[in-house]
Amino acid sequence: MPVVISFVSTKGGVGKTTVAANLGGLLAAFGMKVLAIDADVQPSLSKFFPVHYRSPQGLSAVVTSGGNPTPDCISRTIFSNFDLIYSDTPGAGLQSWLNQREDRLMILRRAMRSPVLEAYDIVLIDTQGAVGELQKSAAMAADFMISPVKPDALSAGEFATGTVAMLDELNRLADFGAPFRSGDLLVLINAHERTSNARALASVLRQRFSAHPKVSVLDTVVPSAAAYAAAATARVPVHDFDRRRRFENSAWNIMHRLAWELFPSLANVYVGASGVKLAGLPGPGVPEECIA
Template structure:
């Protein structure tokens, strides 16, 4: 170990975004966070969606979500108990509370409204211990999603294997490019994830072919299948990796976590600061 090089590294911030709902965005955010935490990384998931499904999926009741994402955006601070533990020791959550629904409007008159999340993530020491921060964005391209994109180094785009799936992706790509030009030159596409993939359905294969032909290496090798365990897990307040670790859905998200570790060149804890 080269102790002089073992300085704290800045967290990698990744947004999980798609302006279309029902594409497996929150499922991906929750289970990717769990997969990376299960691999030994300190991971934080921030629920940016007023619907709060990621918070539900990690077992946080609606009555216990005070001091969450709204406070982070509007006040630039965290309440003492805002970093909530989950069923996985390495995974923490900042929950979406009931006030977050109003933040989209309340942010409009604020100065540097697009940079509120980035400023908080940069300034608050509570975020320094995390190796990866995942942002579960709401559907749509409003100020909550914009704050997430401005704060992020990369964007993961879940793409449902359904008819019309590729429509709308171009709008998101234009948004990512606009954010890169105006607010965040370091923003890039981390990858497109094919979700709800059904090998028995020829349409899934056609969507996969179209996506890979059009986007090439931007499409993750991993695909996430339709899997009943993935659908059941949120009702138990657990990631599928905890609920049924041997299920096809859990294994696919484990594979996705490993693929992202490679693509993003994320060092494991025992590799940080090592020589050679």
């Protein structure tokens, strides 16, 4: 089965889509087979990279089938090894449909175990910036989750009271007999400004969750830089846009460090290296039996 990473936050505008797209682009460049699923009603991930084949169906067919994706749900981007299930769920229609299902938390988890997805090493699920049944289903499908948090008071406060509260709510279900718990939640400090206030808030986040059993803060910090927006405008992965290897905080180096932290077996391997086994890489909190 693929390693499944869901990008979750109860606040919009924190960079979930940008991080998901750029991480997927880098892992695909490593030679891993990547599937991105746009589970946001605002289909930003669906439009992030150019698509050379658009499938006749998208996310709606995956969900309303009860988690039984078919090959005609999968589109192909122009980048080798990077496929897409696009969002075709404007408004609250799919959320309302899920509200009527007793198995709503299990639908995307079930889809991740479909034979159609066996060819993929990594599945990345982008979600909306709010609490909803689709986001909860994506959280329960993941081996681990990533929540970008900007180091400002509003974003940090919403993460603590919103995203973590959602995680706790989902895991309380296991205390009442549900046969599953969510994966770990990894905090990615994103768009970090070079200010004392940003550094102080980042330090508070690390201290607050240092002993949390399900939440941890990644060592990698993504700085605020124009390259990320410029790469999105150019519709290319940011590691291809900003290739300044000599600069510690260039997008090339930051994205490689993020991939290395998530997948330690990749440590110190750069895109373009040969003779490296890349498929079937365990990540944080991913049990060995979940690794292809």
